[in-house]
Amino acid sequence: MPAKASRAAFGEALLELAAKDDRIVTVDADLSKSTMTASFARAYPDRAFNVGIAESNMLGIGAGLALTGKVPFVCSFACFVVGRFETIRVSVAYTSANVKIVGTHAGIAIGEDGYSQMGLEDIACLRALPDIPIIQPADEAETKQAVACAVEHQGPLYLRLTRQSLEAVSPPGYRFQLGKAVVLQPGTDVTVLASGGTVFNALEAARRLAAGDVRAEVINVASIRPLDEDLILGSAGKTGHVVTVEDHSLAGGLGGAVAELLSEVLPTPLKRLGVQGFGESGDAGSLYAKHGLDPAGIAGSVLKFLNR
Amino acid sequence: MAQPDVVQLEAIATACRVQIIRMLAHAGSGHPGGSLSVIDILTTLFFNRLRVDPRRPDWPDRDRAVLSKGHCVPALYAVMARAGFFAESRLITLRKLGSPLQGHPDRVALPGIEAATGSLGQGLSISIGMALGLRLAGSPARVYCILGDGETQEGQVWEAAMSAPKLGQPTHPLDNLCVILDYNRIQLDGLVKKIMDLEPVVEKWRAFGWPVLEIDGHDVAQIDKALDQAEATRGKPTFIVAHTVKGKGVSFMENDPEWHGKAPKPAEAIRAIREILGVSEAAWPDYLKTDRSTAELAAELGRLEKK
Numbered sequence: 001m002p003a004k005a006s007r008a009a010f011g012e013a014l015l016e017l018a019a020k021d022d023r024i025v026t027v028d029a030d031l032s033k034s035t036m037t038a039s040f041a042r043a044y045p046d047r048a049f050n051v052g053i054a055e056s057n058m059l060g061i062g063a064g065l066a067l068t069g070k071v072p073f074v075c076s077f078a079c080f081v082v083g084r085f086e087t088i089r090v091s092v093a094y095t096s097a098n099v100k101i102v103g104t105h106a107g108i109a110i111g112e113d114g115y116s117q118m119g120l121e122d123i124a125c126l127r128a129l130p131d132i133p134i135i136q137p138a139d140e141a142e143t144k145q146a147v148a149c150a151v152e153h154q155g156p157l158y159l160r161l162t163r164q165s166l167e168a169v170s171p172p173g174y175r176f177q178l179g180k181a182v183v184l185q186p187g188t189d190v191t192v193l194a195s196g197g198t199v200f201n202a203l204e205a206a207r208r209l210a211a212g213d214v215r216a217e218v219i220n221v222a223s224i225r226p227l228d229e230d231l232i233l234g235s236a237g238k239t240g241h242v243v244t245v246e247d248h249s250l251a252g253g254l255g256g257a258v259a260e261l262l263s264e265v266l267p268t269p270l271k272r273l274g275v276q277g278f279g280e281s282g283d284a285g286s287l288y289a290k291h292g293l294d295p296a297g298i299a300g301s302v303l304k305f306l307n308r
Numbered sequence: 309m310a311q312p313d314v315v316q317l318e319a320i321a322t323a324c325r326v327q328i329i330r331m332l333a334h335a336g337s338g339h340p341g342g343s344l345s346v347i348d349i350l351t352t353l354f355f356n357r358l359r360v361d362p363r364r365p366d367w368p369d370r371d372r373a374v375l376s377k378g379h380c381v382p383a384l385y386a387v388m389a390r391a392g393f394f395a396e397s398r399l400i401t402l403r404k405l406g407s408p409l410q411g412h413p414d415r416v417a418l419p420g421i422e423a424a425t426g427s428l429g430q431g432l433s434i435s436i437g438m439a440l441g442l443r444l445a446g447s448p449a450r451v452y453c454i455l456g457d458g459e460t461q462e463g464q465v466w467e468a469a470m471s472a473p474k475l476g477q478p479t480h481p482l483d484n485l486c487v488i489l490d491y492n493r494i495q496l497d498g499l500v501k502k503i504m505d506l507e508p509v510v511e512k513w514r515a516f517g518w519p520v521l522e523i524d525g526h527d528v529a530q531i532d533k534a535l536d537q538a539e540a541t542r543g544k545p546t547f548i549v550a551h552t553v554k555g556k557g558v559s560f561m562e563n564d565p566e567w568h569g570k571a572p573k574p575a576e577a578i579r580a581i582r583e584i585l586g587v588s589e590a591a592w593p594d595y596l597k598t599d600r601s602t603a604e605l606a607a608e609l610g611r612l613e614k615k
Contacts, residue, residue, distance in 0.1 A: 025444075027437075046444070046479065046480070047444070049440070049475060051467070051471050051475070052467075052470070052471070054464075054467035054470070054471065056429075056430075056433065056463070056464040056467060057433045057436075057464060057467035057468050057471055059433070060430050060431075060432070060433020060434045060436070060437060060464065060468065061433050061434075061436050061437035061440065061468075061471070061475075062437060063423065063433070063434045063437055064423075064433065064434040064435060064436060064437020064438035064439070064440065064441060065437040065438070065440060065441040066437070066441075067422065067423065067434070067437070067438055067441070068368070068437075068438050068440075068441025068442050068444075068445060068447075069368065069441065069445065070441050070444070072437075086427055087427075087430055087433075087464065089427070090424050090425070090426070090427040090430055091423070091424070091430045091433065091434055094414070094415075094416075094424040095415050095416075095423050095424040095434070096415065096416050097423075097434075
């Protein structure tokens with residue numbers, strides 16, 4: 001499978017699912033060409049609503065549509081949609097409206113547009129709300145299954161997608177399940193938990209580490225909530241060292257979720273890799289290198305963490 | 309709609325006002341001023357307009373009433389109890405631990421509540437989504453959204469105001485949506501005019517593309533007539549500016565910002581109920597001999613005083 005942005009896979013999946021489920025509608029805020037719902041809007045003009053640049057209104061309208069039985073996907077950049085946190089909190093979450101919130105352009109990997117367009121705190125914000133599943137798929141196949149899962153799931157849900165293309169990482173026959181993580185590379189020396197755009201780099205890092213005889217177990221954590229606690233604890237118990245890798249603020253994301261789990265249940269040395277400070281303009285590759293999220297950076301951090 | 313039985317609707321509104329005071333006195337906190345200003349609107353909606361069935365709160369084709377000014381939910385609870393959504397005896401559990409009668413509306417906790425509100429400015433967007441969803445489903449149901457005046461200082465209201473006359477056009481115009489502004493002119497910190505004036509209200513909403521009606525929000529015949537006009541309007545949602553009095557019916561609460569968010573003490577509650585019922589202080593002891601339920605209520609509030 002060629003590399004594909006998860007936002008693009010999302011747009012395709014939505015179009016396929018909509019053909020057999022007329023409950024699916026979209027609400028956008030002038031970014032449908034970027035969130036990739038534009039093709040859905042062309043195919044189903046009566047089921048696609050663009051409210052203009054008004055994300056709070058978009059979320060509320062999504063909630064109202066959900067309360068009349070529709071399955072609305074409300075879509076914008078992760079920073080803009082989750083930036084309307086108070087509307088998500090009351091109109092969607094507390095109301096328990098069956099809204100699928102889609103945040104694209106996650107992380108520093110959007111590159112040149114700079115910090116104001118980067119979704120870097122969205123997972124942390126939504127983790128503070130009760131119950132909302134948070135899914136960040138790592139490639140095209142997983143994204144398409146995650147979209148189908150979002151439609152099936154009864155209740156609000158957050159889907160975090162990338163602007164950049166993602167290499168295929170899912171094993172053949174893989175089925176995404178809410179609350180399940182998947183071991184992509186078995187290992188015994190260190191557990192590397194990655195999500196979304198960093199999974200491929202984590203696998204690359206594991207290959208480099210293997211050359212130095214460090215066996216990293218790489219786990220793709222697409223379901224950030226619910227977290228696959230059994231799999232993570234099992235791996236942590238086996239390796240004794242855990243590293244998290246994510247294109248999100250170091251605070252409150254996957255690393256935060258794993259830190260909370262391990263410190264309470266199985267205290268294990270933990271190293272969190274993620275974004276520190278505000279993001280900035282630059283090409284995605286250079287930004288990943290700067291923040292240590294490229295294969296070399298991840299491998300280096302793992303070695304340092306293991307005192308090798 | 310049927311011609312309103314004005315006398316009956318006014319009697320219901322009076323009974324609901326009494327219950328608002330009662331539940332707030334029991335709760336010891338809450339918002340009497342805006343509950344009393346909106347109650348005639350809610351009474352007219354629930355008892356002469358909404359197609360709802362308390363036994364089927366999830367009936368897909370029911371009309372929806374969204375109280376965007378969620379802090380005034382005591383008024384909504386009063387009409388819902390009277391309409392049969394739950395027993396009137398539960399009203400005094402307002403704001404108590406474990407009660408579905410949360411301090412602000414909770415859709416999950418209490419069947420019949422259409423949306424969680426109380427974080428101001430959000431209800432109109434939800435109502436638009438509902439109106440759109442109902443139109444797409446070909447449902448005859450209508451959506452009524454009640455906004456507070458201070459609430460319209462929130463930016464999201466204007467995002468919503470801009471969108472409602474346009475969304476769904478031309479095949480699914482939102483003429484199934486009616487918004488009622490409870491224009492009582494007072495917000496928590498003081499007079500709306502002094503905090504952040506809304507005027508010109510009518511011109512603003514007209515400029516955003518809404519047909520606007522102006523009424524006395526305490527005159528049930530006027531309210532009902534405006535709702536008729538809204539229902540007859542094609543192609544656009546309707547905006548009704550209901551001029552109201554904050555704390556309406558209780559002399560010491562009327563037009564006083566202090567009573568925006570303060571519950572009456574039991575003695576104040578008894579006085580408020582006496583005024584709502586239109587009985588003079590001198591006539592009150594004799595009146596209580598003739599009205600047993602009010603006498604029991606006064607005794608109940610008297611016991612509250614001693615707690």
